[in-house]
Amino acid sequence: MSIIDFSSAEKYISNLENKGERQKLLSLAESLPYQVINDSPTVKHYTEWSEYDKLNLTIFPSKEEIKKKYELEGYRTIYIQDDFISGGLVSEEPTNSLIKPEEHKLVALTLALSRKIKIDIEKSDKVLIYHRVAERNYFSPANIEINVKDGAITDIVYLAENEIPNSLQTAITSLRVSRDSQANFTLISTSSYIYNYVKVYCEGELNSTIFATKSKMAHIEYTTILDKESKSVFSAKSIGTNDDKIDIRIIVQHQGQKSVSDGNLKGIATDNAFVVIRGDASINETALDSSTSIIGRAFILGKDAKAIVAPMLEVKTGRVMMAKHSASVSRVPEDLIFYLENRGLSRKEAESFLIRGFIEDEKDPEILKKIIEEVLTSSKIIVSV
Template identity: 25%
Template sequence: MFIGKEALERLTYQKYGDSPTIKSYTKWKLFEENSPLKLPTEAKAVKVPIKGHIVLSGSEAEFNLPAGVELSEGTLGLSQPEESRILGFHFYALRKAYRLRIAEDLRTPLVIVSHLSERAFVSHHISIEADNVKAPIVIYDMSEEGTKSLVIELKAKNANLEILTVGKHEALSHYLLRASLGEKTSVRAFTLVKGGKMSHHREDYSLEGAKSELILRGMPIAIGSSVDYLTNVLQYGERSKSETRVHGFSYKNGWTVHRGVAKVFESARNSSSGVVSQITIMDEGSLGVSVPMLEVDAGEIESAFHSSAVRQFDEDALFYLRSRGLDSDEAMSLFVHGIGEALSSHLERLRGKARGNVGELIKGLL
């Protein structure tokens, strides 16, 4: 899929105005200054700290696929370059897209690693098909230098999937997970992202089939950095269910934003939907923004709820931890890490099965 410079120049980062609900909190100027029109679009591969079945480092790719996973080239077509300028940049810089088909149940996670450590604009693109299978998937999204764009497309039917995404950024990062959930598909997703200079992290889920289900837990963290975390859930299938709960943290002049949309269309009768968004500001000078949105068009609905909160860190809890011999940074890290562990029961199961020491990587986020 190709886009030329002329078509790219006509694209904007967002198509709508600067209203309070759809305002863009990503610092797009930084992406403009570090776009594929100004940076090299190829980079060398380096050794990454995580072992994976698919390792995309710089412009190179390595594959060591488990039995039951088939590899080809191409995309599922769930994302298009004409959608926005950042996706235009992604496809403009993209050299090759890879397509995976999970043909049988996986006992251990399929591990995907995306990494960049050079001043360049590099795009990585993985599409995954999963029909009538059970499979855990772990995605590591790491950027140290330059600008990296990672797009994951997922199409599942009658499948049971667990997805753990760990983002560790220092530079600029664009991430898009776009998933289509067919009939009787269940997805349990946990996302943990430490923002870099500017991290734009977006997850789109379309619950198209009857009895499709999504449980999403997210934890964006900005420690002297910026992360704009978007979750979009669209429900079309009858008796579909979704629940999104995000708890973000801002510290040391960090900037954490969560914008979460849940929309139940008229065809999604007898469905349930909810989005809960909370940001904890750990100190003065940090920013937290929470914007959950719920829209229900179906006349018959099982349940629907949404809530928003932006609050200051509990100083009494901090005093208690420090009185036990921890310094301020240790106390903050312990608190944030403890919240992250509590957000999802399946995190430990995925951590225990994953290749490499994901526990150390998660600790390194804090």
């Protein structure tokens, strides 16, 4: 079996522009492995790519009817439902300015089968990109290019939601943050199967928040390339419940002098969930006087849950301002539970209090706070205190 029925994909391409280029991309997707380690194709490590291959999806022109609206006050909304796009500027080019098809099998497949959404931020703007699936056993790809111009301030939210069994959303997103501009980018996934591949070239300031939950298999890869005197602050977090399998990888590449990155990795795993959050930061030879910090921490609830937080640093110059990382995985601390029980809380209430305080951040967007609260409550990880 394979991730998609390729006869379905070929038929779908026949109705699109740039058919020759798309067919080459489809052939490339067929030939590429999911993952290469030490120059050998493998399915080891943290994402179980075989979970995607079991799906054997189809793609076809969907009905041009948005079945579910999702709006945020003050944001303009771009809807992606199946293969239908509403509210955005669409290009037929099967390309992405920062991402090459050779970078991953699912990147090539997404480019082959999607139209491109182009978002240019001139001054100040707030954009919600709402991506969902309405058809069963459907492959829903998205190709997104965002360009934040000099001096602009923007808040962008990508929300992927999928309650349809055995369907997959893929999205490749490039984001350019120009000098003297500021971008807040939030990626939220509550989809059963999802693949997200994001690449950012940052000359200004970037604040990123990545969150995933409710996934039978999720792979999110988020790369930031930092130019001279640019700054990236990021938070990657996940809540795994039931049989969730979630793999989030954050990559920060310091290329310019005096660039700064500061990141936090947080995970909660309960039931039979497997949660992985990796953070890789590199300071290149050209990035003199730069600094980076990645702090990772995870809580495990239940004997069958597993969590990994793995911050890593690679420093290629002796001139750095700071380079630090740390990680810990533990049960909810017994000493803190004991402290709260002595002040009148039950054990479950004490755990709830500590978990909410751990996973939620004051700077989290309101939409994320709401989703986190819903997940914690519905999964009975927390109770009312």
